[in-house]
Amino acid sequence: MKGIITKDLLGLKQIALTMGLLMVFYLALGFMNMKDSGGSMSYFSIMALVINVMIPLSCAGYDEQCDWDSFGAALPVSRKQIVTCRYIVNLLVIGFTTLVMLVGNILFKALGGIPSDLAEYLFPIVFSLLYIAVMTPIIYKFGVQKSRFIVIAVMVVPAMLIAAFCMFMATSRSEDSFPFMDAIETLSSVPAIPAAIGVAVIAVGVYALSMLLSMKIYKNKEL
Amino acid sequence: MANAIEIRNLKKTYGDFTLSIDSLAIPCGCIMGLIGSNGAGKSTMIKSILDLIKTDSGEITIGGESNKNPAVREDIGVVFDEIKFPQGFTAADVRLVLKGVYRNWDDGLWSQYVEQFKLPLTKKLKEFSRGMKMKLSLAAALAHRPKLLVLDEATSGIDPVVRDEILDIFLAFIQDEQHTILASSHIISDIEKAADYVTFINNGKIVFCEEKDTLMEQFRIVKCGNEELASVNPEDIVGKRTNTFGAELLMLTDNVPEGFVSAKAGIEDIMLMIIKNEGR
Numbered sequence: 001m002k003g004i005i006t007k008d009l010l011g012l013k014q015i016a017l018t019m020g021l022l023m024v025f026y027l028a029l030g031f032m033n034m035k036d037s038g039g040s041m042s043y044f045s046i047m048a049l050v051i052n053v054m055i056p057l058s059c060a061g062y063d064e065q066c067d068w069d070s071f072g073a074a075l076p077v078s079r080k081q082i083v084t085c086r087y088i089v090n091l092l093v094i095g096f097t098t099l100v101m102l103v104g105n106i107l108f109k110a111l112g113g114i115p116s117d118l119a120e121y122l123f124p125i126v127f128s129l130l131y132i133a134v135m136t137p138i139i140y141k142f143g144v145q146k147s148r149f150i151v152i153a154v155m156v157v158p159a160m161l162i163a164a165f166c167m168f169m170a171t172s173r174s175e176d177s178f179p180f181m182d183a184i185e186t187l188s189s190v191p192a193i194p195a196a197i198g199v200a201v202i203a204v205g206v207y208a209l210s211m212l213l214s215m216k217i218y219k220n221k222e223l
Numbered sequence: 224m225a226n227a228i229e230i231r232n233l234k235k236t237y238g239d240f241t242l243s244i245d246s247l248a249i250p251c252g253c254i255m256g257l258i259g260s261n262g263a264g265k266s267t268m269i270k271s272i273l274d275l276i277k278t279d280s281g282e283i284t285i286g287g288e289s290n291k292n293p294a295v296r297e298d299i300g301v302v303f304d305e306i307k308f309p310q311g312f313t314a315a316d317v318r319l320v321l322k323g324v325y326r327n328w329d330d331g332l333w334s335q336y337v338e339q340f341k342l343p344l345t346k347k348l349k350e351f352s353r354g355m356k357m358k359l360s361l362a363a364a365l366a367h368r369p370k371l372l373v374l375d376e377a378t379s380g381i382d383p384v385v386r387d388e389i390l391d392i393f394l395a396f397i398q399d400e401q402h403t404i405l406a407s408s409h410i411i412s413d414i415e416k417a418a419d420y421v422t423f424i425n426n427g428k429i430v431f432c433e434e435k436d437t438l439m440e441q442f443r444i445v446k447c448g449n450e451e452l453a454s455v456n457p458e459d460i461v462g463k464r465t466n467t468f469g470a471e472l473l474m475l476t477d478n479v480p481e482g483f484v485s486a487k488a489g490i491e492d493i494m495l496m497i498i499k500n501e502g503r
Contacts, residue, residue, distance in 0.1 A: 005323075010320065070270075074373075
């Protein structure tokens with residue numbers, strides 16, 4: 001398995017410089033308005049999310065380009081292990097961006113800025129896990145090219161529904177007629193830390209389920 | 224000693240094409256050449272052996288073990304028609320990956336092949352020539368000391384000098400009687416030069432699987448005029464190539480009529496004339 005993980009990490013050499021520069025730029029952006037408003041790591045938080053979700057796509061794209069899958073499956077590793085390696089690489093990338101964010105925050109605090117709160121830390125982690133969880137089985141099933149459009153559809157449709165829901169809620173609130181308002185207010189009164197743990201656990205669970213689904217798809221794939 | 228590869232009742236259907244192999248055994252210590260036209264089923268057979276595709280039925284064993292067991296692939300080296308690593312990789316990257324995959328990876332042997340093939344370690348694969356890519360694939364396939372080498376069109380598109388070098392490596396590899404090579408190729412001269420056995424696949428079925436020397440003794444090419452052609456029993460003609468002056472016939476050596484001029488048949492003649500005959 002070590003070799004398969006190494007293959008993905010070595011493949012990332014090609015985009016490492018671009019990703020590194022983007023990370024530095026967005027960290028620096030946070031430092032720029034430190035004097036006025038104490039700076040912000042939210043720029044980097046969003047960039048971390050983008051990097052986290054782009055890397056699995058890049059790895060799959062490189063594999064598809066050179067038809068790695070047929071060679072990989074001829075190696076003494078099971079297809080389950082190959083899928084597991086991809087999910088581990090994704091976690092390593094998420095871990096790396098989180099670590100950079102942590103270091104950035106330490107610097108931030110040392111320079112008198114306002115460090116990230118829990119939500120800012122969790123946002124890229126949770127959304128990356130969920131996005132990758134949705135995207136990876138689709139990539140295994142349809143390949144990178146087709147998946148781009150399917151993933152956009154999978155992500156945009158719920159986003160539009162949420163936006164519509166929010167708009168509906170805003171109008172309902174004024175008329176005090178929205179039927180689930182009580183439930184939503186109860187939910188929003190849950191303390192931040194238990195809520196954050198709950199969301200993280202759900203994201204990890206969805207990620208694990210996604211891995212099982214990818215394994216099933218890849219096991220039956222003709223290479 | 225178990226056969227290197229055994230196939231029983233294999234079936235794999237893609238639309239209107241079916242690969243169907245009732246029985247095939249490739250003994251240890253030989254080079255088996257796999258020949259056939261495009262779409263005949265060579266790659267499907269190789270993919271089935273490597274468990275890259277889901278077969279409809281049948282059983283395949285490698286060294287007596289089911290091919291579905293990933294551990295059997297520790298003893299297999301695979302070379303495809305293209306190198307399957309990202310183009311941004313270097314030979315050093317390939318080593319790092321495979322060293323992490325194979326338990327028997329031998330760095331010393333790898334370095335020996337890298338030196339022998341004059342492979343640059345830091346140059347990206349996209350800058351490699353086709354011959355260099357194939358040599359790298361071969362070094363990667365051999366450096367974990369496999370017992371079985373599977374080559375799918377590995378020598379196609381390579382100049383004769385490099386092909387000859389690669390064939391020499393195959394011949395050196397096969398010196399160990401536990402080693403076996405299964406090589407599919409369009410370049411029949413390579414098969415003629417190196418193979419001990421030849422399996423000919425056409426339309427998804429094995430036409431023959433014979434020892435190369437026996438095969439070449441079994442068939443003769445008979446050159447005859449139109450009048451002589453009329454006197455030949457049509458049932459004795461395995462394949463026929465006609466021209467304005469007469470015909471070239473592929474016949475079993477025992478069936479060549481007395482007084483007819485005949486010559487040794489090459490594997491290419493045998494393959495082409497059988498395909499033509501079956502097409503009619």
